[in-house]
Amino acid sequence: MEYILYGSQTSPFVRRIRLLLGDTSYEFKEINPFDTEGASELNKINPINQIPLLVAGEQTIWDSRQIFNYLNSFHRYQNMDWDDENLLTAIDGAVSSAVSLMLMKRSGFEIDENVMFLNRQRDRIESILDYLKPYLKSEALKNWNFHTMTLYSFLDWAVFRELIGLDKRPECVEFLNKYKNLPIVIKTQIPKA
Ligand SMILES: N[C@@H](CCC(=O)N[C@@H](CS)C(=O)NCC(=O)O)C(=O)O
Numbered sequence: 280m281e282y283i284l285y286g287s288q289t290s291p292f293v294r295r296i297r298l299l300l301g302d303t304s305y306e307f308k309e310i311n312p313f314d315t316e317g318a319s320e321l322n323k324i325n326p327i328n329q330i331p332l333l334v335a336g337e338q339t340i341w342d343s344r345q346i347f348n349y350l351n352s353f354h355r356y357q358n359m360d361w362d363d364e365n366l367l368t369a370i371d372g373a374v375s376s377a378v379s380l381m382l383m384k385r386s387g388f389e390i391d392e393n394v395m396f397l398n399r400q401r402d403r404i405e406s407i408l409d410y411l412k413p414y415l416k417s418e419a420l421k422n423w424n425f426h427t428m429t430l431y432s433f434l435d436w437a438v439f440r441e442l443i444g445l446d447k448r449p450e451c452v453e454f455l456n457k458y459k460n461l462p463i464v465i466k467t468q469i470p471k472a
Pocket residue numbers: 290291292293312328329330331341342343344378
């Protein structure tokens with residue numbers, strides 16, 4: 280099956296799918312949902328106007344979690360019980376909140392402001408990172424799998440965008456250091472320019 284993945288080189292939701300696909304052959308079609316041309320192109324193929332989306336033959340799949348479910352059903356990357364689903368949902372929650380903060384920042388808001396929406400996003404990210412702390416040393420987050428790919432994509436991107444600081448989170452720094460030299464991580468690096 281030849282896959283086409285639509286996405287950007289910066290999006291953490293896209294990167295986790297690129298990490299998952301690894302050496303699998305696929306075409307990467309770059310699309311920027313935040314410029315006029317990209318947004319219009321995207322809207323023709325996804326009414327949610329978000330990346331990533333995957334085209335697999337006749338089948339189009341929106342949403343990175345659904346793309347994972349789809350690919351996992353064929354490639355059998357990992358078994359998922361309800362605890363695994365919850366853990367992934369927690370990491371996804373941090374990514375979604377950080378994406379919201381990034382959109383607010385790009386819209387000209389000071390994201391440190393004490394207003395309910397921003398407080399909720401910042402608190403959720405911190406709460407999830409607190410929750411993940413014991414997991415970082417446990418089986419669940421010890422190996423390179425979709426959970427660790429998602430967490431890696433999130434932390435690397437959120438630090439790059441200056442949405443979070445890791446000064447008080449050495450376990451997250453250690454986690455990033457553990458995986459940063461993997462060839463697929465280097466291949467999917469966020470362009471710094
Ligand atoms: N739940 C979606 C979220 C995807 C998402 O938020 N993508 C961002 C880029 S990181 C996006 O396309 N944002 C454009 C927008 O929301 O207008 C997924 O997991 O694929």
